[in-house]
Amino acid sequence: MTPGSRRRLVLAGGAIVVLCGFGFLLYGGIGENLVYFLTPSELLARGERAYDTPVRLGGQVLPGSVRWDAEALDLRFRLTDGTQTLVVRSTGAPPQMFREGIGVVVEGRYREGGVFESTNLMVKHSNEYRPPAPGERPQDLYRTLLGEERS
Amino acid sequence: MTRLLGLSACAVALALAVFGAAAAVMGARLRRPELVRSAIAAAYANFALLLVANLAMVYALVTRDFSISYVAQVGSRATPLFYTIISLWGALDGSILFWGLVLSGYTALAVRWSRAEAGAVLPYALAILLAVGSFFYLLLVGPANPFGRMFPVPVDGPGPNPLLQNHLLMAIHPPLLYLGYVGMTVPFAFATGALLAGGLDDRWIRLTRRWTLTAWGFLSLAIIAGMWWSYEVLGWGGYWAWDPVENASFMPWLTATAFLHSAMVEERRGLLRVWNVSLVVATFVLTILGTFLTRSGILSSVHAFTQGTIGFFFLAFIAVVLLFSLALVAGRSTELRGTGRLEGVVSRDTAFLLNNLLFTAFTFTVLLGTLFPLAAEAVRGVKVSVGAPFFNRMTIPLCAALLFLVGVGPALPWGRPERQLLRRKFVPPFLALGLVAGTLLALGVRAPFTVAAFAFAGFALTANLGEFADGTRARRRAHGEAPPRALVRLVRSNPRRYGGYLAHLGVLLIALGITASSSFRTERQATLRPGQTLAIAGHVLRFERLWARQEPQRFVVAADLTVLRGSTSLGRLDPRLNYYAASAEPVATPAVRSRARADLYVTLLAFEQDGSSATFHAYVQPLVIWIWLGGAVIAAGALLALSQRRERRSPGGERLPAAAQAEAR
Numbered sequence: 001m002t003p004g005s006r007r008r009l010v011l012a013g014g015a016i017v018v019l020c021g022f023g024f025l026l027y028g029g030i031g032e033n034l035v036y037f038l039t040p041s042e043l044l045a046r047g048e049r050a051y052d053t054p055v056r057l058g059g060q061v062l063p064g065s066v067r068w069d070a071e072a073l074d075l076r077f078r079l080t081d082g083t084q085t086l087v088v089r090s091t092g093a094p095p096q097m098f099r100e101g102i103g104v105v106v107e108g109r110y111r112e113g114g115v116f117e118s119t120n121l122m123v124k125h126s127n128e129y130r131p132p133a134p135g136e137r138p139q140d141l142y143r144t145l146l147g148e149e150r151s
Numbered sequence: 152m153t154r155l156l157g158l159s160a161c162a163v164a165l166a167l168a169v170f171g172a173a174a175a176v177m178g179a180r181l182r183r184p185e186l187v188r189s190a191i192a193a194a195y196a197n198f199a200l201l202l203v204a205n206l207a208m209v210y211a212l213v214t215r216d217f218s219i220s221y222v223a224q225v226g227s228r229a230t231p232l233f234y235t236i237i238s239l240w241g242a243l244d245g246s247i248l249f250w251g252l253v254l255s256g257y258t259a260l261a262v263r264w265s266r267a268e269a270g271a272v273l274p275y276a277l278a279i280l281l282a283v284g285s286f287f288y289l290l291l292v293g294p295a296n297p298f299g300r301m302f303p304v305p306v307d308g309p310g311p312n313p314l315l316q317n318h319l320l321m322a323i324h325p326p327l328l329y330l331g332y333v334g335m336t337v338p339f340a341f342a343t344g345a346l347l348a349g350g351l352d353d354r355w356i357r358l359t360r361r362w363t364l365t366a367w368g369f370l371s372l373a374i375i376a377g378m379w380w381s382y383e384v385l386g387w388g389g390y391w392a393w394d395p396v397e398n399a400s401f402m403p404w405l406t407a408t409a410f411l412h413s414a415m416v417e418e419r420r421g422l423l424r425v426w427n428v429s430l431v432v433a434t435f436v437l438t439i440l441g442t443f444l445t446r447s448g449i450l451s452s453v454h455a456f457t458q459g460t461i462g463f464f465f466l467a468f469i470a471v472v473l474l475f476s477l478a479l480v481a482g483r484s485t486e487l488r489g490t491g492r493l494e495g496v497v498s499r500d501t502a503f504l505l506n507n508l509l510f511t512a513f514t515f516t517v518l519l520g521t522l523f524p525l526a527a528e529a530v531r532g533v534k535v536s537v538g539a540p541f542f543n544r545m546t547i548p549l550c551a552a553l554l555f556l557v558g559v560g561p562a563l564p565w566g567r568p569e570r571q572l573l574r575r576k577f578v579p580p581f582l583a584l585g586l587v588a589g590t591l592l593a594l595g596v597r598a599p600f601t602v603a604a605f606a607f608a609g610f611a612l613t614a615n616l617g618e619f620a621d622g623t624r625a626r627r628r629a630h631g632e633a634p635p636r637a638l639v640r641l642v643r644s645n646p647r648r649y650g651g652y653l654a655h656l657g658v659l660l661i662a663l664g665i666t667a668s669s670s671f672r673t674e675r676q677a678t679l680r681p682g683q684t685l686a687i688a689g690h691v692l693r694f695e696r697l698w699a700r701q702e703p704q705r706f707v708v709a710a711d712l713t714v715l716r717g718s719t720s721l722g723r724l725d726p727r728l729n730y731y732a733a734s735a736e737p738v739a740t741p742a743v744r745s746r747a748r749a750d751l752y753v754t755l756l757a758f759e760q761d762g763s764s765a766t767f768h769a770y771v772q773p774l775v776i777w778i779w780l781g782g783a784v785i786a787a788g789a790l791l792a793l794s795q796r797r798e799r800r801s802p803g804g805e806r807l808p809a810a811a812q813a814e815a816r
Contacts, residue, residue, distance in 0.1 A: 033541035
């Protein structure tokens with residue numbers, strides 16, 4: 001075996017060992033950081049395993065359930081998928097689009113007290129555009145503001 | 152009429168590309184130069200045809216010709232002229248049309264600029280370029296035809312995606328990205344063309360290196376412009392979210408960067424040939440994969456993919472490219488054997504090998520994280536996402552190690568360096584490392600990777616600046632030149648080398664900006680009534696009033712905020728929510744006050760309809776602006792390195808840039 005080929009062998013061996021180690025790290029890392037996309041029914045069906053793991057939860061904001069404290073920036077509402085309902089608590093202001101009955105995705109963890117603590121609230125939207133329904137047009141919604149501008 | 156013109160231009164381009172590819176290969180095999188010349192003519196004609204097709208589309212967009220499917224998809228009478236023109240690349244079909252234009256332009260330029268140098272490789276490289284071109288022209292007349300007929304003709308269209316008409320950077324980021332992405336086809340063509348032609352010499356590495364560098368420069372700028380766009384438009388205060396779309400642009404950048412470094416090992420030592428070819432092929436395949444991921448709709452769901460046919464075209468194309476390249480490398484394995492050998496464990500050679508190992512690991516991590524959700528949904532039927540924590544946890548250590556290498560590589564000489572030289576080169580960088588780390592620890596910073604990133608950046612900065620300083624000092628001693636002149640002459644004498652170091656400086660600026668802005672970020676949310684204030688990191692924001700305005704294409708709701716220090720006003724910020732007719736959902740436009748030390752960034756989250764209160768999210772992030780500047784410095788480095796024209800063979804048979812020889816002695 002020439003010194004050159006031995007060195008190459010050592011290099012190749014080293015590279016393989018490093019890559020295997022790295023692959024192992026990757027495998028572990030991805031397992032721990034997977035965020036499942038679930039509905040309230042699917043989350044509750046997991047029983048004990050539902051608690052304290054990062055989840056994206058999708059559903060509809062139950063009409064009449066929204067409690068918003070603007071001073072404390074504290075938002076509570078019920079999220080439903082039609083069969084199961086969960087209490088969601090979110091800190092931070094909801095986006096302007098947030099309203100009762102709308103589809104939302106919350107990111108966070110389900111706690112043992114039965115409250116889902118959300119760190120991120122997104123209003124669900126599709127990439128397909130739809131024209132705003134009557135009453136949704138900004139001109140209708142913000143007539144007060146426009147009026148102020150004109151006066 | 153416009154429709155027919157555009158469509159027939161694409162169809163003729165397809166026919167010419169297929170003909171040209173065949174003619175180029177036959178011309179080379181049968182030694183019929185007239186066939187090769189006709190292929191070259193076909194390449195030039197293709198550029199003209201694609202230009203006609205693109206202009207036809209722009210004309211149709213501007214004249215709002217809704218009888219054309221693409222115009223009906225992205226046009227609207229209310230959209231201003233500027234955003235109407237740039238909606239050429241605002242959706243799938245138009246972006247493929249624009250891709251075709253860029254590819255045909257690159258093909259024509261590759262022929263024009265590299266014809267003499269490529270010699271016998273040219274016909275094969277041209278055939279590859281035209282073959283890739285025919286794939287995209289096929290898309291244009293088939294599944295992604297932007298010139299479809301609309302009947303009945305709509306009166307108006309929905310307009311471009313609101314996010315794409317909200318900021319000027321949308322005119323800059325996509326063309327840069329295409330110049331970077333599509334540009335990677337040229338090195339792929341020269342690499343595989345050289346393998347097809349046989350008789351592989353070191354010409355191929357010079358051709359592929361130059362073209363990779365060109366495309367890489369554009370891609371670097373494009374990624375930074377994309378981050379900037381995301382920062383200025385998306386309103387979440389950040390610029391990188393490990394979104395699959397971002398990852399798609401980042402992966403080819405990683406492999407191309409690895410290639411730019413390992414190419415030097417091949418030039419010096421005649422080693423790593425198979426590896427270099429693989430990197431060039433990987434870069435090209437990753438650009439196609441990225442386009443597939445972002446354009447086929449597969450990212451929103453695996454099931455969205457089955458609705459369109461274009462995804463299958465891309466997958467088939469990727470499979471063909473991979474099989475073709477694999478067969479080619481296997482078939483030419485004897486020619487691809489290395490001729491030289493490595494010397495010295497502590498040498499620049501080793502630094503390059505480590506660099507490549509890290510970049511490979513990096514690419515693999517990003518690829519895995521990007522594709523894993525698709526695989527999980529396809530195999531197990533569950534919807535999962537791989538969160539940013541995964542990417543951060545895996546890549547931050549890699550980034551830190553790469554930062555360290557940015558300093559080690561330039562300071563380490565090739566071959567077997569002497570101890571004394573090593574000591575002289577490494578004492579200042581290590582001093583800087585200790586100083587930075589010590590200062591940060593003394594200031595109470597405890598996050599290990601924050602300290603490491605700053606310390607390694609200080610190390611690398613000293614090492615790279617040291618290279619400029621050493622060279623300047625040597626010239627000053629040898630030629631008695633004044634320092635500024637010596638520096639200019641030094642850089643001019645070997646632009647490739649110093650272009651590389653300049654690019655390193657750009658990377659370091661970006662690393663500093665990212666580390667500082669993500670480690671020392673402050674954010675606050677508050678609901679304010681007019682006259683109330685919000686204090687954040689030394690700034691005070693006073694909410695003055697809410698106002699609204701109807702603009703031609705959108706309805707704007709904005710808040711006036713005054714930035715105060717003490718009682719003096721420093722200026723105004725007006726974060727907005729923009730409502731576009733086509734969408735019920737507003738697009739938030741943050742207001743950003745950028746200063747060298749820190750950015751103040753405010754978004755309007757929500758408001759009462761009578762203007763009595765509004766909710767804001769404010770961020771203060773240090774050094775953000777240096778990220779954008781770093782991008783410009785990287786591009787300047789690439790430009791400088793490209794300015795090196797002549798390379799000559801050294802007496803020892805090693806191929807060195809003329810000036811590097813003098814330096815190496």
